[in-house]
Amino acid sequence: MQLTEIAMILDARFLAGEEFALKEVTRVGASDLMSDILAADSEGSLILTGLATQQVVRTASIAGVSAIILIRGKVPPKEVIDLAREENLPLLTTSLSMFVSSGRLYKHELTGLDSRR
Amino acid sequence: MGNLVKTFPIKHRDFIHAGKPSIEIKNLLKALNTPSEIIRRVAVCGYEGEMNVVMHARNGQIHLELSNTMIIVEITDTGPGIPDIDQAMQKGFSTALDEFREMGFGAGMGLPNMKKNADRFEISSTPGKGTTVRMEFATGGR
Numbered sequence: 493m494q495l496t497e498i499a500m501i502l503d504a505r506f507l508a509g510e511e512f513a514l515k516e517v518t519r520v521g522a523s524d525l526m527s528d529i530l531a532a533d534s535e536g537s538l539i540l541t542g543l544a545t546q547q548v549v550r551t552a553s554i555a556g557v558s559a560i561i562l563i564r565g566k567v568p569p570k571e572v573i574d575l576a577r578e579e580n581l582p583l584l585t586t587s588l589s590m591f592v593s594s595g596r597l598y599k600h601e602l603t604g605l606d607s608r609r
Numbered sequence: 610m611g612n613l614v615k616t617f618p619i620k621h622r623d624f625i626h627a628g629k630p631s632i633e634i635k636n637l638l639k640a641l642n643t644p645s646e647i648i649r650r651v652a653v654c655g656y657e658g659e660m661n662v663v664m665h666a667r668n669g670q671i672h673l674e675l676s677n678t679m680i681i682v683e684i685t686d687t688g689p690g691i692p693d694i695d696q697a698m699q700k701g702f703s704t705a706l707d708e709f710r711e712m713g714f715g716a717g718m719g720l721p722n723m724k725k726n727a728d729r730f731e732i733s734s735t736p737g738k739g740t741t742v743r744m745e746f747a748t749g750g751r
Contacts, residue, residue, distance in 0.1 A: 546624075550627070
């Protein structure tokens with residue numbers, strides 16, 4: 493599914509990387525633990541997280557994550573948004589909770605990082 | 610191609626710059642057309658190692674060496690050392706402070722994840738002196 497569709501489903505808006513709105517993702521990880529993202533098969537996936545620090549962007553870049561969505565309406569400091577731009581990483585924010593965000597994406601046929609449902 | 614060697618410093622508690630060396634290494638390997646699967650493993654190991662130094666050690670460095678057939682990443686620090694390495698290698702074992710856990714790290718997954726991703730993993734530590742983690746990645750010729 494394209495990021496632009498995911499943004500519509502989650503009422504999310506782009507903070508960085510609008511130019512990648514047509515990027516496709518099928519697997520999603522939801523975690524505040526960067527260690528989990530680094531240990532899982534997260535390459536090419538979408539990450540939902542409540543953390544909004546530079547380390548989220550660096551973790552995503554290193555793990556090859558395709559896009560990050562911040563939940564519960566988090567808007568990170570400017571340095572975090574700038575870093576996402578620098579790393580060509582789409583960064584979005586939604587006012588929805590982790591639970592509701594995950595539920596909506598699950599309903600739209602997206603899978604976990606291990607491709608299971 | 611001859612050996613390429615590069616060393617990056619790591620500072621204790623410098624969360625602003627933590628991860629930058631690993632991203633530089635990633636970009637360097639990309640420019641050398643290293644297979645993306647190998648790049649990801651090297652970058653993940655480097656980053657986990659960097660975070661360990663930032664959280665637990667004092668100062669340290671991440672050292673990269675490239676040969677025709679192999680990538681070597683060595684992370685050295687002058688921290689407090691690890692008294693029980695077997696325990697530190699267990700998934701979930703952690704001595705990280707809560708402030709690091711709040712940043713999404715310190716879950717006790719770092720060392721096991723490094724071991725999992727490297728083709729060869731060696732760790733040695735002297736309490737009171739520091740720790741060295743050496744990881745090798747086979748590239749099968751470049």
